[in-house]
Amino acid sequence: MSWAPCPFEKLRPSQLNRDDAFYMSLAFNLAIDAWHANEVPIGAIIVCGGEVIGAAHNEIKRTGDPTAHAEVLAITQAASKIGDWRLNACELYVTKEPCPMCAGASIMSRIGRVVWGCHDPKMGCLGGAYPLHDLKGLVHRVTVQGGVLEQPCREIVQAYFSLKREDNAAGGLTPSDDTVT
């Protein structure tokens, strides 16, 4: 059950033009699923050869697992699907710039390209707060692209935390989220 109505509607991109915005729309729709599940609304998908082989949203509260970020869950699914931990031929689409853990997971899984929606100047580690992908000595270089569908990806996270703050101030029962994952 939804803890609060989600003010955003799922996107219905044309199937004919499978560009970055198309795949980010799929990730955004997973962020809406996260909202309904009372999780921080961030979604991620992994694409390989035009096929979606990983799709997840944050599941920290449901699982009680602090590593259950959308990107990590999607990476695990993708590696399992193709039977190889090396995801060189894959692209990761995520609605928010990856945190240190997820930027690291992207590099360690050798994902070819990471595309994110909104920048995160506080915690983003693919250029926003720190360019982890530029670390000297890395065996694998990941290509990064930010700012795809930036506005809706940013607004849904902002709306989520704004409503959570109001709810907590009113003595609501929903658990607080003290960090953007």
Ligand SMILES: [Zn+2]
């Ligand atoms: Zn993360």
